[in-house]
Amino acid sequence: MAISVGLNTAMRALLTQQAAMDVTSHNVANLNTIGYTRQRAHLEAVSPVGMPPVGGGVEIQSVERVRDLFMDLQLRMESSAEGSFRVQADSLALAEVSLGEPNEGGIRQLMSSFFNAWRDLANAPEESAARQAVIQTGSSFSLAAQRVDRTFNALRDDANDRVALLVDEVNTIGSEIAALNSQIMTLRVTGDAASDLTDRRDLALDRLAQISDIHYVERDNGTVDIYIAGRALVSGNVSNQLYVDPDIANSNYFDVKWTADNSLAQFSSGEIQGLLIQRDTDLPSRIADFNTFVAQIVTDVNAVHAAGFGADGIATGNNFFSGTDATDVLVDAAIVAAPTLLAAATLPAAPGDSSNAHAIADLQFAQNLSAGTQSYEAFYGGLVTTLGTDARDTRAVAESQQLLLAQIDGFRQSVSGVNLDEEMVQMVQYQRAYEAASQIIRKIDEMLDQLINRTI
Amino acid sequence: MRISHQSVAQRLMREIATGQQALFETQEQLASGKKISKPSDDPFGLSRTLAARSDRDLSAQWQRNITVAEDDLGLSEALLGNLGDLLQRSQELATQGANGALTGDARQQIGLEISRLLTEAVAIGNSSFGGRYLFAGHQTGTPPFVEDIPGAPTVVNYVGDAGSIEREIGPGGERIRVNITGAGLFNGIYSTLIQLRDDLNANDQAAVNLGSGAVSADLDRVIEARGDIGAKMRQAGVARDRLEDGELRLQSLIAGFEEADLAESLVDLQMRDTALNAALGAVARTLNTSLLDFLR
Numbered sequence: 001m002a003i004s005v006g007l008n009t010a011m012r013a014l015l016t017q018q019a020a021m022d023v024t025s026h027n028v029a030n031l032n033t034i035g036y037t038r039q040r041a042h043l044e045a046v047s048p049v050g051m052p053p054v055g056g057g058v059e060i061q062s063v064e065r066v067r068d069l070f071m072d073l074q075l076r077m078e079s080s081a082e083g084s085f086r087v088q089a090d091s092l093a094l095a096e097v098s099l100g101e102p103n104e105g106g107i108r109q110l111m112s113s114f115f116n117a118w119r120d121l122a123n124a125p126e127e128s129a130a131r132q133a134v135i136q137t138g139s140s141f142s143l144a145a146q147r148v149d150r151t152f153n154a155l156r157d158d159a160n161d162r163v164a165l166l167v168d169e170v171n172t173i174g175s176e177i178a179a180l181n182s183q184i185m186t187l188r189v190t191g192d193a194a195s196d197l198t199d200r201r202d203l204a205l206d207r208l209a210q211i212s213d214i215h216y217v218e219r220d221n222g223t224v225d226i227y228i229a230g231r232a233l234v235s236g237n238v239s240n241q242l243y244v245d246p247d248i249a250n251s252n253y254f255d256v257k258w259t260a261d262n263s264l265a266q267f268s269s270g271e272i273q274g275l276l277i278q279r280d281t282d283l284p285s286r287i288a289d290f291n292t293f294v295a296q297i298v299t300d301v302n303a304v305h306a307a308g309f310g311a312d313g314i315a316t317g318n319n320f321f322s323g324t325d326a327t328d329v330l331v332d333a334a335i336v337a338a339p340t341l342l343a344a345a346t347l348p349a350a351p352g353d354s355s356n357a358h359a360i361a362d363l364q365f366a367q368n369l370s371a372g373t374q375s376y377e378a379f380y381g382g383l384v385t386t387l388g389t390d391a392r393d394t395r396a397v398a399e400s401q402q403l404l405l406a407q408i409d410g411f412r413q414s415v416s417g418v419n420l421d422e423e424m425v426q427m428v429q430y431q432r433a434y435e436a437a438s439q440i441i442r443k444i445d446e447m448l449d450q451l452i453n454r455t456i
Numbered sequence: 457m458r459i460s461h462q463s464v465a466q467r468l469m470r471e472i473a474t475g476q477q478a479l480f481e482t483q484e485q486l487a488s489g490k491k492i493s494k495p496s497d498d499p500f501g502l503s504r505t506l507a508a509r510s511d512r513d514l515s516a517q518w519q520r521n522i523t524v525a526e527d528d529l530g531l532s533e534a535l536l537g538n539l540g541d542l543l544q545r546s547q548e549l550a551t552q553g554a555n556g557a558l559t560g561d562a563r564q565q566i567g568l569e570i571s572r573l574l575t576e577a578v579a580i581g582n583s584s585f586g587g588r589y590l591f592a593g594h595q596t597g598t599p600p601f602v603e604d605i606p607g608a609p610t611v612v613n614y615v616g617d618a619g620s621i622e623r624e625i626g627p628g629g630e631r632i633r634v635n636i637t638g639a640g641l642f643n644g645i646y647s648t649l650i651q652l653r654d655d656l657n658a659n660d661q662a663a664v665n666l667g668s669g670a671v672s673a674d675l676d677r678v679i680e681a682r683g684d685i686g687a688k689m690r691q692a693g694v695a696r697d698r699l700e701d702g703e704l705r706l707q708s709l710i711a712g713f714e715e716a717d718l719a720e721s722l723v724d725l726q727m728r729d730t731a732l733n734a735a736l737g738a739v740a741r742t743l744n745t746s747l748l749d750f751l752r
Contacts, residue, residue, distance in 0.1 A: 031461050038460075096495045101502060102714060103493075108506050112513040119517050119624060123524045126588055126596055345594070352588065352596030352635075353619055362629060377510055385503040388495025395496065406470060410463050417460020421747040428751065 006444050009057035013437035016043060016058045021430040023063055027418045035203035037065040037416040039195055065195045071412040072202065076209035078405050083210040084274035085398035091155050091278040092391035098151035101384050107148065108380065110141040115364040121344050122357035131339035138331040145294045149326035152287045159279040160253045164244045166211050166272050167256055173208045174239035177201055181223035182237035188222040213269035229266035231258060253279060289383050295325035297376055300363050308343030308356030315341050468739045475732030482725045485716040492714045501713040512706045515699045518625055522696045525623035526689060528634035531585055533685045536678055539580050543675040546573050546649060550668035553656050560659035567656030574649040578603060578612060581642040591638035594619025600638050612646040614639045625695045632688050641681055645674045
C-alpha cells in the first residue's frame with residue numbers, strides 16, 4: 001500500500017475539518033440573525049479502497065439545517081389565532097376608551113347632567129340661565145354621542161385600510177415565496193441544500209401565518225405550496241394574487257378577492273379575519289346598540305317636549321333634538337336660537353308651570369329600552385360592560401396566545417437556534433482534529449524522509 | 457433542553473418588558489389614584505360605579521332641589537307670618553270697633569286703619585321673589601291680586617291660577633308642593649277685611665261684631681297654612697338626611713371599586729420593582745456567561 005494514501009487521508013481530513021469549521025463560523029456569524037437555522041456538517045468516513053481495507057478518511061456528506069418541521073406547523077397555526085385576536089383587542093381597546101368611562105366627561109356623566117339640567121329648569125322655569133343650561137348640557141351630550149359614533153366608524157375605516165395593506169403584504173410574500181421556491185429548486189438539483197434560502201422562506205411563511213390562516217405542503221423538490229382556504233396562493237414558482245374591491249353594499253368597504261376569478265377570498269383566522277370581524281360584525285353591532293340608546297333618548301325627549309309649552313305660553317310642538325340618532329343628533333337650531341321655546345310647561349300660558357320639565361327629567365328613569373325593561377342608563381351600562389368585558393377577554397386571549405407562541409418559539413429555537421458555547425466546543429473539536437491531521441502529515445513526512453534520505 | 461443564544465435574549469427582553477409594563481401600571485395607579493381608568497380594567501365594577509355615579513349626581517341634584525324648596529317654603533312661611541300678625545292686629549281693631557260705647561267717628565277711624573291693613577295684605581299677596589310672584593299659581597309673571605279701585609277696593613280679583621309648583625326631592629318622583637295659591641286663602645281674607653272696613657265706616661256695630669269672628673276664622677286658616685308649610689319643611693329635612701346618608705354610601709361604593717388602595721399600590725410597586733430588578737440582574741449575569749471567557 002502506497003504511503004501517499006496516508007497523506008491523502010490526512011489531506012482530506014484537513015480540508016474536511018476546515019470546511020466543518022466554516023459551517024461553525026457561519027453559525028456564529030448568524031448568531032443574531034432572526035429566522036436563522038443552525039447548520040451542521042455531516043461528516044462521513046470514506047470507505048476503504050483496495051487491500052488491506054483501511055478507510056480513506058473523512059469527508060463532508062452534507063451540510064443541513066437543524067429544524068423541527070412540526071414546531072413550524074404548530075407555531076404558524078397559533079400565529080394565525082394570535083394575529084386575529086391581537087388586531088381585535090387593539091380595536092376594542094380604542095373603542096372602549098372613546099366612551100370616556102368612568103371619567104368625568106364620559107357619556108354617562110353628560111347624560112346625567114342633561115337630565116339634571118331639566119330638574120334645575122323645573123326649579124326655575126322663568127330663569128333664562130336655567131334654559132341655557134339645558135341647551136348647553138343637551139349640546140354636550142349630543143356632540144359626545146356624535147363623537148363616539150364617529151370614533152367607532154373611524155375604527156371601521158381604519159380596519160378597512162389595514163385590510164388593504166395586508167392584502168398587499170400577502171401578495172408580496174406570495175411572490176417572494178414563489179421566487180424562493182424557484183431558486184431552491186434549482187439549487188437542490190445541483191445538490192445544494194439551499195439552507196439559507198429556505199430560512200428566508202420559512203421566515204416569510206411565519207409572517208404570512210400571522211396575516212392569514214394558511215395550509216402549506218413541502219414538496220420533495222424543496223418547494224412549498226401555500227393554500228388559503230383551499231385555494232393556492234403559491235404553487236411551485238407561481239403565485240396567485242389577491243386584490244381589494246370596494247363593496248357598494250357595505251359602505252364601499254373592501255372585499256378581498258382572488259385576481260384569477262374574482263371570487264371572494266375566505267379567511268378563518270389571522271389578522272385579516274380579525275380586522276374583517278371588527279369592521280363588519282363587532283363594531284357595527286356596537287354602533288347599532290349605541291344608536292338605539294341615543295335614538296330612544298331623542299325620540300322620548302322630543303315627544304314629551306313637543307307636547308309642552310314654551311316660556312311665552314304659546315309655542316308648542318317643537319322638537320328638542322334635531323336628528324335621529326348618534327350620527328346626527330343635535331339640539332334643535334330653533335331652540336338654540338330662542339331658548340324661550342324650551343317647553344318647561346305642560347299647560348299653555350303658564351310661565352310658572354314646570355311640570356313638562358319634570359316629565360322630561362323623569363324620562364331618566366323610564367324603562368323604554370330593551371322592550372320596556374331597561375332605562376337609558378341601564379342599557380348604556382350594559383353596553384359599556386359588554387365592551388369592557390370583550391376588550392378584556394380578547395386582550396387576555398391575545399396575550400395567552402402570545403405566551404403560547406413564545407413557548408413554541410422557544411422549543412423551535414431550542415432545536416434550530418445557535419448556542420454560542422456549543423459552537424465554541426465544536427470549534428475546539430474541529431481545531432484539534434485539524435491539528436492532529438497536520439501532525440499525521442508531519443509524521444508521514446518524517447517517514448518519507450527516513451525512507452528517501454537516510455535509507456541507502 | 458438546548459438553549460439558544462437568541463431565545464435567551466428574547467426571553468430576558470420579554471421579562472424586562474413585562475416587568476416594566478407591570479411597574480408602569482402600578483405607577484399609573486399611584487399617580488391617578490384610580491384602579492379603573494377604562495372599562496376593561498374591571499367591567500362589572502365599572503357598571504356598578506356608573507350606576508352609583510348617576511345616583512350620586514341625582515342625590516346632589518335632589519339636595520339642591522331641597523334647598524330651593526326650603527327657600528320657597530321659608531319665604532311663604534315668613535309672608536304668612538306677616539299676614540298672621542296683620543290679621544291679629546285686625547282682630548284687635550274689630551274687637552275694639554265692636555265696643556258699644558264707640559262713636560261713629562271712632563269707628564270710621566278704625567275703618568281707616570283696616571283699610572291700610574287691607575292694602576298691606578294685598579301687597580303680601582302680591583309678593584314677588586326673583587321676579588316671581590309667589591302666590592300666583594303658574595302665572596308667576598303677573599301680580600295675582602288686582603283691586604277694582606286701587607287704594608279703596610270693593611273687591612280684590614285673583615288673576616292667577618290654581619297651578620301647583622313642585623320640587624322633586626327624591627327617587628320615585630317624590631315631590632313636594634311649594635306654593636300656596638292665593639285664591640282660597642287670600643281672597644277670603646280680602647273680602648273679610650273689605651266687609652269689616654265697610655261695616656266700620658257704616659257704623660254697624662252688630663256687623664263689626666260678626667266681622668271680628670270672621671277675622672278670627674281667617675287667622676286660624678293662616679295658622680293652619682303655616683302648619684302645612686312646617687310639615688313640608690320637615691318632610692324636606694327628612695329627605696335631605698336620607699340623601700346625605702345615601703351619598704356617603706355611594707361615595708364609599710364608588711371609591712371601593714374605582715380608587716386604588718394606596719398601601720396596596722405601594723406594596724405592589726415595591727414587589728414589581730424587585731421583580732424587574734431581578735430580571736435585569738439575570739440579564740447582566742446570563743448574557744455575560746460564555747465559554748469564550750475560558751478558552752484562552
